[in-house]
Amino acid sequence: MDIQLADVTLHIDESLSSEQRETIEESIRALDGIVSVHNPDKAPHLTLVEYNPDELKAADILERVTNQGVHAKLIGL
Numbered sequence: 732m733d734i735q736l737a738d739v740t741l742h743i744d745e746s747l748s749s750e751q752r753e754t755i756e757e758s759i760r761a762l763d764g765i766v767s768v769h770n771p772d773k774a775p776h777l778t779l780v781e782y783n784p785d786e787l788k789a790a791d792i793l794e795r796v797t798n799q800g801v802h803a804k805l806i807g808l
Contacts, residue, residue, distance in 0.1 A: 736766055739789045741778040744802040752778075758795055762787055778803075 747755070752770045755778065759768045764786025770778045780792055789805050796803045 734783055735785070736781055737784045737789070738779065738781050739792060740806045741780065741793065741796060741803045742806050743776050743778065743796070744804075747775065747801070755796055755799060755801065758799065759792060762791065762795060765792075 743755075749772075752775060756768045756770055759765055759778070759780060762782075764783040766781040766783065768778065768780050778796075782789075782792065793803060793805050
């Protein structure tokens with residue numbers, strides 16, 4: 732069985748501390764269907780997410796982030 736994976740990039744509007752960014756990464760990882768999450772130090776406004784689109788949608792990932800009071804947008808669709 733082949734699993735198809737998708738990638739999405741989130742742009743976070745706020746300047747967050749490394750602790751805040753880590754909290755957001757952990758909350759995204761907690762979603763079923765997430766394969767990987769990366770928020771590089773060189774681009775702290777960007778969060779790269781790989782996920783299984785059969786288990787969740789990119790909008791679900793965005794909602795998880797914005798529910799934490801962060802303003803974000805999906806890019807790279």
